[in-house]
Amino acid sequence: GLSVFAELPESWADMQEPLLEGMCFTLKYLGMTLVEKPKGEDMAAAAIRRIVATARVGARKFQKVILTVSPRGISLQDADTKEMVENISIYRISYCTTDKLQNKVFAYVAQSQESGALECHAFLSPKKKIAQAVTLTVAQAFQMALDLWEATHAGR
Numbered sequence: 001g002l003s004v005f006a007e008l009p010e011s012w013a014d015m016q017e018p019l020l021e022g023m024c025f026t027l028k029y030l031g032m033t034l035v036e037k038p039k040g041e042d043m044a045a046a047a048i049r050r051i052v053a054t055a056r057v058g059a060r061k062f063q064k065v066i067l068t069v070s071p072r073g074i075s076l077q078d079a080d081t082k083e084m085v086e087n088i089s090i091y092r093i094s095y096c097t098t099d100k101l102q103n104k105v106f107a108y109v110a111q112s113q114e115s116g117a118l119e120c121h122a123f124l125s126p127k128k129k130i131a132q133a134v135t136l137t138v139a140q141a142f143q144m145a146l147d148l149w150e151a152t153h154a155g156r
Contacts, residue, residue, distance in 0.1 A: 025134050
């Protein structure tokens with residue numbers, strides 16, 4: 001499961017409605033690197049450093065994506081073409097974080113459906129608050145998916 005650092009707020013129940021539909025964030029995709037472990041702050045920080053270093057070297061324009069978080073997982077859509085880039089099931093996501101140093105960077109670790117490798121994907125948000133909001137939203141989506149799963153299996 002996902003490590004939830006953020007305490008879920010009091011208003012958590014009010015937030016379940018919009019989250020079911022999916023919360024959207026417009027971010028810039030920085031890139032991806034393979035990681036050894038599914039979770040951990042040090043692992044993520046090192047992965048983000050690698051991604052940011054690589055991103056700085058390339059002079060290319062970063063792809064603007066619409067990242068939608070719901071209890072089903074994360075979906076990525078190209079902001080300009082509206083083309084679907086990827087759908088990541090909530091059950092493949094093992095970790096998400098806002099980097100302490102690069103505090104506008106949101107990253108998640110997920111297992112690749114094709115290779116089974118662990119990938120860390122990083123995104124740049126316009127503000128620190130937005131990066132934190134994405135992280136919190138993923139944590140809440142995870143909690144909701146868990147609640148829904150438990151509710152489904154409780155009656156058996």
